[in-house]
Amino acid sequence: MGDRTRSLSTALAMALDVADPGTAYRVCGTSAALLQGVPLPARDIDILLAGRDDLDRFAAALSAFPCLYEASWLPETSQYFTRFDVNGVDLELSTVERQADSDALECVGSGPWQHHVLITCGSHQVPVVRLELRLATELLRERPDRYEPLLDHLSTHGFDADLLERAMDAHAIPAHHRRLVQARLRL
Numbered sequence: 001m002g003d004r005t006r007s008l009s010t011a012l013a014m015a016l017d018v019a020d021p022g023t024a025y026r027v028c029g030t031s032a033a034l035l036q037g038v039p040l041p042a043r044d045i046d047i048l049l050a051g052r053d054d055l056d057r058f059a060a061a062l063s064a065f066p067c068l069y070e071a072s073w074l075p076e077t078s079q080y081f082t083r084f085d086v087n088g089v090d091l092e093l094s095t096v097e098r099q100a101d102s103d104a105l106e107c108v109g110s111g112p113w114q115h116h117v118l119i120t121c122g123s124h125q126v127p128v129v130r131l132e133l134r135l136a137t138e139l140l141r142e143r144p145d146r147y148e149p150l151l152d153h154l155s156t157h158g159f160d161a162d163l164l165e166r167a168m169d170a171h172a173i174p175a176h177h178r179r180l181v182q183a184r185l186r187l
Contacts, residue, residue: 004042005034011089012045013122019061023054025127026112027119030146032128035119038153040146044083044090048107048129052080055093062086102170104163106133111170115163132159136167139177151184161187 008031019025027035029046049055059071062084071082071093081094100109106129116127131150138147154164164185168178181187 002039007087008034008042008045008089009121011086011091012126013124015045015047015062015065015084015086015091016122016124016126018064019058023049023058024113025049025054025058026116027126027128028107028112028134030134033131033134033146033150033153035121035126035128036117036131036153037157038131038149040149044092045086047091047093048112049093049095050113052095055080055082055095058093059084062091065091100170102166104133104136104166104170106137106167111167130160130163132164133167135164135181136171136173139168139173139181140171151181155185159185161185 012027026048027045028048030040030042031045034040034042049058055071059082066085067082068085068090069081069083071080074081078098079094079096081092083090083092096107098108103110103114105111111133112129115130115133117130118125119128131154135147135150135154138150168181
């Protein structure tokens with residue numbers, strides 16, 4: 001485990017130590033991949049919450065940490081969002097309040113709630129979104145510095161081909177990226 005992974009894990013465990021254990025959440029974003037062993041340059045921890053009340057409760061539990069951005073609605077991204085500094089790591093809490101017909105999107109709809117794995121972090125079992133959903137997000141964003149390590153990891157550790165296909169369909173991933181995924185993962 002690298003220094004950055006340790007730093008993120010420590011900050012996440014500190015936040016979860018004070019959070020209400022009954023609050024449903026998912027870790028998503030680059031930190032979700034890093035926590036699953038993908039060597040990526042994660043700079044923060046993204047925590048998705050189901051609703052604004054959940055976010056407000058989680059944020060209240062973090063009140064001992066410096067708040068860097070007060071909880072507020074961001075209409076351009078359809079998110080209710082706040083950010084804290086937890087042990088030198090930005091911990092971002094958000095809701096994503098858009099409808100989605102697919103179960104294979106990383107932060108929207110039922111995808112993150114249905115498709116996750118549990119990772120041990122301190123004394124916590126942390127639900128993090130599956131890498132198939134993360135890969136589709138990075139392909140959509142055209143970030144090879146992110147999707148290449150994800151492809152390497154999935155090719156070595158395995159993946160759910162059906163979930164990955166649904167995630168690529170949900171994002172309307174272009175044919176050239178689909179060919180890349182098919183070649184690298186031998187679909």
